[in-house]
């Protein structure tokens with residue numbers, strides 16, 4: 001496990017001292033962020049399906065679970081109900097140090113009637129912290145830079161990384177260990193479960 005000193009130097013923890021994402025007050029009451037546990041699968045499916053108004057993301061989650069390709073899966077719980085979910089799965093980076101571990105964030109979804117109240121942010125921040133504690137070197141994703149920039153994600157192309165699915169500026173990265181971003185370059189490939197649902201080259 002990383003020492004507290006090492007953790008403190010890393011980019012990800014742009015979080016106020018004393019901040020605890022695992023149990024936070026929000027306009028929808030107390031939100032608990034916890035690891036997915038047995039029995040959450042149906043609720044997670046519902047969250048992803050409703051968040052995206054389609055089943056693709058929910059299917060990817062089930063496929064990654066079935067192939068044991070999940071590094072981290074967190075749920076947000078409000079009043080005993082799963083209202084948000086984020087998943088992290090391993091990626092391969094064309095050129096990276098041996099034994100380095102990079103992961104992809106996504107899918108992430110919050111039930112429509114709970115969006116815009118900070119739950120997605122709690123999931124991202126706690127996910128990054130947990131990935132760091134698990135020894136991940138960095139995280140990539142395809143998403144809106146206006147949203148993910150606030151967590152410290154930068155355009156992956158700035159670091160010499162490209163996504164096998166394209167994505168342009170939507171492809172972003174964050175290092176979880178000092179210097180990690182400078183040690184990787186080339187094409188990043190997601191878990192094969194994503195291939196069937198790959199975004200269009202043009203999609204942001």
Ligand SMILES: CC(C)(COP(=O)(O)OP(=O)(O)OC[C@H]1O[C@@H](n2cnc3c(N)ncnc32)[C@H](O)[C@@H]1OP(=O)(O)O)[C@@H](O)C(=O)NCCC(=O)NCCS
Nearest residue numbers: 051052108109110115116117118119120121142143144147
């Ligand atoms: C994206 C999502 C997970 C964010 O969760 P959330 O709980 O609504 O987000 P938060 O309350 O933490 O943050 C709200 C901010 O995110 C912005 N935001 C929400 N969804 C966004 C999106 N898809 N793209 C860009 N910005 C988005 C809001 O405009 C708001 O911005 P502001 O703080 O400047 O006002 C959620 O809105 C969702 O499930 N959307 C549908 C599924 C989706 O698009 N997933 C992400 C694909 S990369």
